[in-house]
Amino acid sequence: MKAIVCRELGPPEKLVFEEVPEPPMGPGQVRIAVQGAGVNFPDTLIIQGKYQMKAAPPFTPGAEVAGTVLAVGERVKHVKVGDHVAALVPVGGFAEQVVASGDSVMPLPAGMDPVIAGGFPLAYGTSLHALKQRGQLKPGETLLVLGAAGGVGLSAVQIGKLMGARVIAAASSADKLALCKAHGADELVDYSKESLKEAVKKLTRTQGADVIYDPVGGELAQDCLSAINWNGRYLVIGFAAGTIPEIATNRLLLKGASAVGVFWGAFVAREPKVSQENFEQLFGWVASGQLKPYVSKIYPLSQGAQALRDMLERKVTGKIVLKA
Ligand SMILES: NC(=O)c1ccc[n+]([C@@H]2O[C@H](COP(=O)([O-])OP(=O)(O)OC[C@H]3O[C@@H](n4cnc5c(N)ncnc54)[C@H](OP(=O)(O)O)[C@@H]3O)[C@@H](O)[C@H]2O)c1
Known part of the structure; x- marks a missing residue:
């Protein structure tokens, strides 16, 4: 699969777009074909080693995705192959596939575009x-x-x-x-x-x-x-x-x-039930049309470095998303 990879810490221009192995999946996890990956300010920091959470190169940045479930570990019961879902991941989102912990995978409301949804949870x-x-x-x-x-x-x-x-x-x-x-x-x-x-x-x-x-x-x-x-x-x-x-x-x-x-x-990790209730409220607002998530620009996955550069230069409005 293709992914954006941080091989050495530094500015977005150091990132490479390359072929990498598909990530392995465990019994409590879900494999997702990424359609949209949200770009967030912390992504610009983590690749430079300036974020509170550190990642050691080589790694793929990206903390939120949405797409279609490809496979489900035996311990995961709330989603099935073919469902449209959003998920949070520590890193790894800027890729054609991610493997996410089942706990962080949420079904999307009917009709929500997975590309747009990739920029929603965070x-x-x-x-x-x-x-x-x-x-x-x-x-x-x-x-x-x-x-x-x-x-x-x-x-x-x-x-x-x-x-x-x-x-x-x-x-x-x-x-x-x-x-x-x-x-x-x-x-x-x-x-x-x-x-x-x-x-x-x-x-x-x-x-x-x-x-x-x-x-x-x-x-x-x-x-x-x-x-x-x-x-x-x-x-x-x-x-x-x-x-x-x-x-x-x-x-x-x-x-x-x-x-x-x-x-x-930290709230999501420490208070998962309250976080889940929050997402029920958010997805409810989306389903009823009261909340329209705004994505100003969709970049191809290959242009992840440019997306991060634009964010650093304060050129971005609303959410930006990489389309895999
Ligand atoms: N506490 C949490 O749990 C949490 C969760 C998510 C994000 N965050 C933090 O929230 C902040 C914003 O994240 P975001 O994803 O919304 O970023 P964003 O889309 O880039 O928005 C940041 C805004 O900050 C303003 N800004 C002022 N000086 C800036 C500078 N030197 N560089 C870039 N922007 C500057 C810009 O608005 P103007 O040009 O209008 O000033 C920009 O629209 C980040 O620090 C991120 O780490 C915190």
């Missing part, structure tokens, strides 16, 4: 967990999303609206904000042109946002913490800007606010 799973279990977002509250046109950001805009929040989308260009608007954002802030703090204060009549979803970090984090409401929840999602912010804890004190860590991968 971003949408993260955002529902962040807003529901960690942020305790309530209908009528104001949600501020940074990096709102990115993979996890746009999913947070969509899910925030479905949970009944007023959503302020913040991003770095008019085009990115137009995309957020098209996906339901109520208010828009271009933080490349205006102060995030001042804009959010203005939009909330100086109260600030109740929940802040921050996958960007860096200086923006400091700025938005000055625009958090009483009892606010600042959700630490990630550091796409490349700098881990230091939080001025007096901001939390003054607003009776909380800074809340979100580590979706």
Whole structure:
């Protein structure tokens, strides 16, 4: 089978697209013919050895896939050959086939395109967990999303609206904000042109946002913490800007606010039942047409390195997917 392989740690240009052996399968596992593999920011880090989870070369990056079941281990009962499924894998997704642990394999709702579904579990799973279990977002509250046109950001805009929040989308260009608007954002802030703090204060009549979803970090984090409401929840999602912010804890004190860590991968491993319920809710929204996962670009599998390069250069909106 063909796969993208990281033979030495480094930038995307070091990746190779080559023939590799099919992975072996055990009794608790499922073999999947990959149709779509989601590309995520951590993929750009893991190939450089900069992610919290390390992988030793040679390895194939890629943490989420969807496709058709080719074979099922004897201990797996909930899916069968021919089913359309999504799955999470530690690595190995950017390939024509993956072998996934049965626990991480989820049947897709009828009619969901497996290419699009390949980019669904990680971003949408993260955002529902962040807003529901960690942020305790309530209908009528104001949600501020940074990096709102990115993979996890746009999913947070969509899910925030479905949970009944007023959503302020913040991003770095008019085009990115137009995309957020098209996906339901109520208010828009271009933080490349205006102060995030001042804009959010203005939009909330100086109260600030109740929940802040921050996958960007860096200086923006400091700025938005000055625009958090009483009892606010600042959700630490990630550091796409490349700098881990230091939080001025007096901001939390003054607003009776909380800074809340979100580590979706660990949540899935530690609380599998709650994670499964989250996916039932997400796939239910997809099946009823209330949630339309957005994929801005589909690359052929052979162009995985280019996809990662585009993500690093901040050119990507919504999700991008490799089509195997
Ligand atoms: N905590 C968790 O469990 C969890 C789960 C999934 C992902 N994450 C993290 O969430 C972050 C975003 O992931 P993603 O897959 O959504 O990435 P993405 O699609 O590339 O989105 C990231 C956004 O961050 C903004 N950004 C600001 N500075 C940037 C820079 N120097 N390089 C790239 N983007 C920059 C960009 O928006 P603007 O141009 O509009 O600023 C971009 O749209 C990553 O740090 C990832 O590790 C965390």
